Amino acid sequence: MGKMLDLLKDGDHRTIGRVADAVRLAIGKVAHVNELVDMLSDANPAVRMRAADALEKATVQHLELLEPHKDHLLELIEAASQNEVRWHLAQILTRLDLQAEEIRDLSDLFRRWFDRAGSRIVRTSALQGMFDLAHKDSALIEETLNMLGEALDSPMVALSARARSSKGRWRA
Numbered sequence: 309m310g311k312m313l314d315l316l317k318d319g320d321h322r323t324i325g326r327v328a329d330a331v332r333l334a335i336g337k338v339a340h341v342n343e344l345v346d347m348l349s350d351a352n353p354a355v356r357m358r359a360a361d362a363l364e365k366a367t368v369q370h371l372e373l374l375e376p377h378k379d380h381l382l383e384l385i386e387a388a389s390q391n392e393v394r395w396h397l398a399q400i401l402t403r404l405d406l407q408a409e410e411i412r413d414l415s416d417l418f419r420r421w422f423d424r425a426g427s428r429i430v431r432t433s434a435l436q437g438m439f440d441l442a443h444k445d446s447a448l449i450e451e452t453l454n455m456l457g458e459a460l461d462s463p464m465v466a467l468s469a470r471a472r473s474s475k476g477r478w479r480a
Contacts (some may be wrong), residue, residue, distance in 0.1 A: 360396035
């Protein structure tokens with residue numbers, strides 16, 4: 309993990325460090341994407357956060373590079389406690405080709421996050437994740453609309469703003 313780790317290990321936990329350099333290095337390159345996936349389990353929370361950010365950005369146009377890691381990423385999102393890793397994995401996983409059971413498991417997880425997560429960003433990511441999953445599985449539309457209604461009434465500015473934005477783009 310030499311070069312990629314060097315790019316992501318330095319700096320304060322509150323900064324993205326050299327994520328942009330890591331993204332440029334990883335775009336379309338299997339070995340570097342594999343490194344980023346491995347770094348999601350790094351002991352250093354700043355490295356995990358930056359690896360998740362870089363992985364999400366580097367694979368927007370190259371989802372095929374994530375397919376070999378889908379099962380591992382699904383396990384990681386269930387176990388992740390770090391907020392930054394959670395919200396990036398939510399973005400990544402909803403873009404992948406998911407089976408019905410995987411969609412159901414993710415929707416259950418997103419509902420739990422929406423209801424109980426201490427982080428506003430994780431709750432907002434859960435709402436967005438449900439919105440994205442409902443476009444893959446129409447059985448989730450009612451639950452997503454319920455969450456959207458709850459979010460619209462929320463005192464959390466980020467959550468209600470995401471709900472208004474999502475409601476305007478709803479294509480049920």
